[in-house]
Amino acid sequence: MNTTGGRVLVVDDDAASRELLEVRLSALKCEVAMAADGREALSAIRREMPTLALLDLQMPGIDGMEVLRALRRDGIDLPVIVITAHGTIESAVEAMKEGAYDFILKPFDPKHLEIVVRKALEREGLKREVEVLTEEVDRRYHLVVGKSTRMNEAVETAKKAAASKSTVLLLGESGTGKEIFARSINGWSERKEMPFIPINCIGLSKELLESELFGHEKGAFTGA
Known part of the structure; x- marks a missing residue:
């Protein structure tokens, strides 16, 4: 199966989790950027808009839920896959109500991670193609x-x-x-x-x- 690629931002305060996700995403031919907390994540998103973000919910300082709310408040349309540990499914559901695209559980299932990331990137790719075509039609006519x-x-x-x-x-x-x-x-x-x-x-x-x-x-x- 081919991947749509893209620039993916990984946000997790756990260095081992960031490195593992970087390896998995690089295997999908994604360009990976990393942030260790919510503040770094918001700065990276505003500075250089990624195609997709993988966001840990439980982080010190600005947590994942606050990042989601900030994106929504600022009108930033970015697909976000939240990362959560077992026993925090309710938080993941709440995150999806705040605009998250999907969630994955720790420890990561490589196959499930690949499927969710591929779907998110393909969906974003199709969305951007539609936007480009719409702009072209508007410009032409x-x-x-x-x-x-x-x-x-x-x-x-x-x-x-x-x-x-x-x-x-x-x-x-x-x-x-x-x-x-x-x-x-x-x-x-x-x-x-x-x-x-x-x-x-x-x-x-x-x-x-x-x-x-x-x-x-x-x-x-x-x-x-």
């Missing part, structure tokens, strides 16, 4: 507003159309931005969560245009 009075009027008209439930017909020569306006109207409307499906009408024959757009009954024409 963002309505560029000109400074001219006519363009501002066109934008205001498009926004009014988006607020209605009426069918909208956009007319203009090729290359004037009809599809960009159409996507923007869809994005401004209550239907923005619904699919936007562009159709190249030029590629449809006159005879099949109505059928392609609105459907047809079986047998309505040859081949239907």
